[in-house]
Amino acid sequence: MAVYQHDVVVVGAGLAGMRATLAAIKGGADVAMVTKVHPVRSHSNAAQGGINAALTSRGDDWEEHAYETVKGSDYLGDQDAIEVMCQEAGPAIIEMEHMGVIFNRDEEGRLGTRRFGGQQRARTFHVADITGQALLHVLYEQILKAKARVYEEWFVTSLVTDNDGAVRGVVAIEMMTGQLHLIKAKAVILATGGTGRLYEPSTNGLIVTADGQALAYAVGAPLEDMEMVQYHPTTLKGNGILMTEAARGEGAYLINKDGDRFMKKYAPNMMELASRDVVSRAEQTEINEGRGADGCVFLDLRHLGRELIETKLSYINEVALDFSNVNLAEKPCPIRPGNHYEMGGIKTDVNGRTSVKGLYAAGECACVSVHGGNRLGANSLLDTIVFGRRSGEAAVEDAKQIGEINITEAALSRDRDHIKQLLDRKPTSDTPAKIRLEMGRAMNDGVAVFRDEAGMQAALKTVRSLRERYTTLAVHDKGQVFNTNLIFALELGFMLETAETICLGAIARKESRGAHYRTDFPKRDDENFLKHTVVTKGPKGPVITYAPVTVTKWKPQVRSY
Numbered sequence: 001m002a003v004y005q006h007d008v009v010v011v012g013a014g015l016a017g018m019r020a021t022l023a024a025i026k027g028g029a030d031v032a033m034v035t036k037v038h039p040v041r042s043h044s045n046a047a048q049g050g051i052n053a054a055l056t057s058r059g060d061d062w063e064e065h066a067y068e069t070v071k072g073s074d075y076l077g078d079q080d081a082i083e084v085m086c087q088e089a090g091p092a093i094i095e096m097e098h099m100g101v102i103f104n105r106d107e108e109g110r111l112g113t114r115r116f117g118g119q120q121r122a123r124t125f126h127v128a129d130i131t132g133q134a135l136l137h138v139l140y141e142q143i144l145k146a147k148a149r150v151y152e153e154w155f156v157t158s159l160v161t162d163n164d165g166a167v168r169g170v171v172a173i174e175m176m177t178g179q180l181h182l183i184k185a186k187a188v189i190l191a192t193g194g195t196g197r198l199y200e201p202s203t204n205g206l207i208v209t210a211d212g213q214a215l216a217y218a219v220g221a222p223l224e225d226m227e228m229v230q231y232h233p234t235t236l237k238g239n240g241i242l243m244t245e246a247a248r249g250e251g252a253y254l255i256n257k258d259g260d261r262f263m264k265k266y267a268p269n270m271m272e273l274a275s276r277d278v279v280s281r282a283e284q285t286e287i288n289e290g291r292g293a294d295g296c297v298f299l300d301l302r303h304l305g306r307e308l309i310e311t312k313l314s315y316i317n318e319v320a321l322d323f324s325n326v327n328l329a330e331k332p333c334p335i336r337p338g339n340h341y342e343m344g345g346i347k348t349d350v351n352g353r354t355s356v357k358g359l360y361a362a363g364e365c366a367c368v369s370v371h372g373g374n375r376l377g378a379n380s381l382l383d384t385i386v387f388g389r390r391s392g393e394a395a396v397e398d399a400k401q402i403g404e405i406n407i408t409e410a411a412l413s414r415d416r417d418h419i420k421q422l423l424d425r426k427p428t429s430d431t432p433a434k435i436r437l438e439m440g441r442a443m444n445d446g447v448a449v450f451r452d453e454a455g456m457q458a459a460l461k462t463v464r465s466l467r468e469r470y471t472t473l474a475v476h477d478k479g480q481v482f483n484t485n486l487i488f489a490l491e492l493g494f495m496l497e498t499a500e501t502i503c504l505g506a507i508a509r510k511e512s513r514g515a516h517y518r519t520d521f522p523k524r525d526d527e528n529f530l531k532h533t534v535v536t537k538g539p540k541g542p543v544i545t546y547a548p549v550t551v552t553k554w555k556p557q558v559r560s561y
């Protein structure tokens, strides 16, 4: 065991974590970034379609972007935060371009855009269909250039608080040796990503396991709007791999088994480019009413031509070929709605501050809230870059006020005991993988595109019984070096805790809004539910309260596309 100390510790090396780290270094702090995988293996690397910005220099209007984001959120997004994000988007894109991101260009040589869902104008900047990878690798170059301290393949097991309840460090396992260490800090920024793998299947990487949400929740930070879980309309049959919205942005159709472009019934104006919640419900309705094939509808790119597919959508073409044996230029590809993104998260202000002193959050694990009930495609990468930077800046500013850090090595003993228990127990036939799969299936059955009381209660019941089973779970591999079995078990603990908050928030919201569609309460109810769900950990378990939504200039209206 060793004790380390830094001014600011950033947990996570995705886009949000790296952007926060760079901002904190620029602010003059001693900064360290902790990550359970090599930085460029973070899920941000998988982002395909693009990043939104209204470039005012070419006639776009940030207020239009903001309005469409508010409408997309089904009026649950905080409008002051959305204004900040949309105003800062243009400069953020230009900054990334200057760092070295080779965005696609149009015929005139200017930065090129494509259209994305829920927006009237093409304002999505992209690098073919590997935008996340391009952004992540460029930020990683900057991290190397800044000689940032990176604790790579270190897994954070808990946050450490001082006697005043302020977060002043983390406990982490160095995975190569299995040793537990204490890293003291004046400020800790969580940038640990989403909750994707609480569901099975999901478009998310296997490492997206809600660690940060559970870490923050454990020290009393509230989680906001966790019930708002996005299902992406186009995930591949069988394994749930994402087929980017950029396909529809470039003009692809959605058709049912009769070859009918069914979106004309559901969103006559925006068709395939309506908001994701709207398109996912339309597809699920087609499937439920018997106009799908084998639980899927189809993404049809044939009319776009081979050249466009091979230049702008080559990655998904490869995926379709490898996993579905479909050449997109020749055949429609079977797809269906699948778990993709968590709109909710650790409640923060626009500078990443949570209600717990010393604790900040940014990126998908945070809820600022700019996505409300439904995120627009390509707004998440923007969220990571804008609020990653802002949280880094705020953390440095606050850290300057902090003197000595009053936490001790005693903080390690709780985690050490927990790990010892997992390792000491006699193996049974139960495994982390089994529990994880049962949880994922229960969530995907009960808290998905269409929800009702009975289905959500059933999911909650399963999650709670799995939590019981977790208390007697044993880790089969007893080794110290790269014990991925142990890491999997620790992740499972985080996932089960977070899954419960999703179920509870969803059951309590007795209306339909954004991604949360209840067949037993099919209408939006602004009178009773234009408010954020807030779940906090109380002494006896989760406690639900509500917080107001900030409305600046866009009054809630009926939402149609």
Ligand SMILES: Cc1cc2nc3c(=O)[nH]c(=O)nc-3n(C[C@H](O)[C@H](O)[C@H](O)COP(=O)(O)OP(=O)(O)OC[C@H]3O[C@@H](n4cnc5c(N)ncnc54)[C@H](O)[C@@H]3O)c2cc1C
Residues within 6 Å of the ligand: 011, 012, 013, 014, 015, 016, 017, 034, 035, 036, 037, 039, 042, 043, 044, 045, 046, 047, 048, 049, 050, 051, 131, 132, 154, 155, 156, 157, 191, 192, 193, 194, 203, 204, 205, 208, 211, 212, 242, 340, 341, 362, 363, 364, 365, 377, 378, 379, 380, 381, 382, 384
């Ligand atoms: C397939 C796919 C395609 C997408 N395409 C787009 C798109 O085109 N446009 C768009 O706007 N959005 C897109 N999204 C969403 C977007 O990519 C994510 O919301 C965003 O990248 C999340 O970034 P992040 O920095 O918050 O987290 P991540 O990139 O997920 O990074 C999380 C980091 O936290 C670390 N970490 C987690 N837990 C621990 C722990 N316990 N200890 C130590 N480290 C830990 C991980 O190692 C990792 O470095 C897509 C998402 C997916 C899944």
